[in-house]
Amino acid sequence: MISALLRLGRWGLGTFERLGRGHLFLVRxxxxxxxxxxxxxxxIVQMYSxxxxxxPIIVVSGAFVGMVLGLQGYNTLVDFGAEESLGxxxxxxxxxxxxxxxxxxxxxxxxxxxxxxxxxxMKTTEQLSGMEMMAVDPMRRVVAPRFFAGCFSMPLLTAIFxxxxxxxxxxxxxxxxxxxxxxxxxxxxxxxxxxxxILNGVIxxxxxxxxxxxxxVFEGYDTAPTSEGVARATTRTVVHSAFAVxxxxxxxxALMFGVE
Amino acid sequence: MRQSRAVxxxxxxxxxxxxxxxxxxxxxxxxxxxxxxxxxxxxTAKFQNIGGLKVRSPVTLAGVTIGRVAVIQxxxxxxxxxxxMRIESQYDYLPEDTSASIYTAGLLxxxxxxxxxxxxxxxxxxxxxxxxxxxxxxxEELIGxxxxxxxxxxx
Numbered sequence: 001m002i003s004a005l006l007r008l009g010r011w012g013l014g015t016f017e018r019l020g021r022g023h024l025f026l027v028r029x030x031x032x033x034x035x036x037x038x039x040x041x042x043x044i045v046q047m048y049s050x051x052x053x054x055x056p057i058i059v060v061s062g063a064f065v066g067m068v069l070g071l072q073g074y075n076t077l078v079d080f081g082a083e084e085s086l087g088x089x090x091x092x093x094x095x096x097x098x099x100x101x102x103x104x105x106x107x108x109x110x111x112x113x114x115x116x117x118x119x120x121x122m123k124t125t126e127q128l129s130g131m132e133m134m135a136v137d138p139m140r141r142v143v144a145p146r147f148f149a150g151c152f153s154m155p156l157l158t159a160i161f162x163x164x165x166x167x168x169x170x171x172x173x174x175x176x177x178x179x180x181x182x183x184x185x186x187x188x189x190x191x192x193x194x195x196x197x198i199l200n201g202v203i204x205x206x207x208x209x210x211x212x213x214x215x216x217v218f219e220g221y222d223t224a225p226t227s228e229g230v231a232r233a234t235t236r237t238v239v240h241s242a243f244a245v246x247x248x249x250x251x252x253x254a255l256m257f258g259v260e
Numbered sequence: 261m262r263q264s265r266a267v268x269x270x271x272x273x274x275x276x277x278x279x280x281x282x283x284x285x286x287x288x289x290x291x292x293x294x295x296x297x298x299x300x301x302x303x304t305a306k307f308q309n310i311g312g313l314k315v316r317s318p319v320t321l322a323g324v325t326i327g328r329v330a331v332i333q334x335x336x337x338x339x340x341x342x343x344x345m346r347i348e349s350q351y352d353y354l355p356e357d358t359s360a361s362i363y364t365a366g367l368l369x370x371x372x373x374x375x376x377x378x379x380x381x382x383x384x385x386x387x388x389x390x391x392x393x394x395x396x397x398x399x400e401e402l403i404g405x406x407x408x409x410x411x412x413x414x415x
Contacts, residue, residue, distance in 0.1 A: 047271045
């Protein structure tokens with residue numbers, strides 16, 4: 001009984017301790033932004049490994065998600081004789097929800113896990129302490145470029161995902177199922193609002209990029225310096241990111257589109 | 261860092277692709293291209309009943325969209341709906357006795373205002389009123405009238 005209480009207390013303390021460490025870590029990261037501007041090459045290289053290398057999975061998934069939306073939407077709408085509204089369904093689902101959320105989940109699985117594993121391995125092999133020995137701040141040299149690269153890449157990836165998805169929906173709806181092309185685009189334009197829908201989607205992707213990358217670099221920096229620790233931290237990154245993205249998505253949607 | 265030129269080029273292309281995708285969403289998917297036209301004049305019309313008319317509903321002339329509904333409010337004197345519409349400046353040759361009717365696009369479509377030009381020599385300009393209006397058809401009233409006329413015919 002007593003030992004169970006002890007375990008519970010230890011678990012609770014550990015959780016809050018990690019939460020506090022994570023936020024202090026974030027403050028140090030954000031303070032490093034000025035130094036980062038002097039080291040743009042570092043940021044560019046990380047943009048490549050975090051953003052460009054995530055592109056294939058984003059483009060392919062976006063195309064398939066758009067195509068599935070086109071197919072499903074058509075099958076539902078055709079019962080009501082409203083297949084002209086297919087464009088609206090595809091664009092609004094992608095821009096408001098699926099674009100930001102699915103690209104954030106893919107980003108967490110592809111780029112977030114890689115970031116955690118890389119930083120975690122650097123810590124395990126004592127490269128980070130080695131840098132400190134050489135009076136190089138690993139926070140600024142290693143962590144900050146990766147963090148900001150993730151923050152910048154995510155909105156771009158989301159925009160590409162949504163655009164490719166719309167084209168995928170267009171390909172299935174207009175190309176294969178014979179929805180009228182003009183109606184497809186005009187209904188889409190008439191009912192998708194620039195500020196309401198697209199800018200809110202961009203805001204979502206900014207928030208998701210920030211949170212997912214933050215979780216990834218923190219888990220890597222905070223890993224237990226063993227091979228098992230790195231493996232656990234990588235798993236935790238994906239799980240926590242997915243949870244954070246979905247929970248935040250609900251909060252943001254409620255804020256933007258209103259729970260009235 | 262060896263192939264930094266190539267990496268920089270690829271990252272630049274990536275950023276350009278992302279911004280291009282956003283631009284495509286703005287221009288092709290959303291209504292941004294329709295909002296940007298500020299060159300309009302506004303006229304108002306009063307209706308007994310506007311049905312499902314909304315702000316941003318189209319205003320058409322012979323089926324061509326020439327403007328959009330800007331404001332919908334209640335006239336506190338007459339209890340009618342007062343609709344202000346913004347019409348693009350290039351269509352500045354609408355006669356003063358133009359009439360406005362509210363129609364429905366298709367069976368389940370959105371409602372829009374259709375303008376029918378009259379024959380007056382004077383044209384509508386900024387701030388003018390359209391006096392001849394026809395309200396939206398309310399389906400229940402229509403069915404009620406139909407049933408009533410059937411019943412009257414049988415007796």
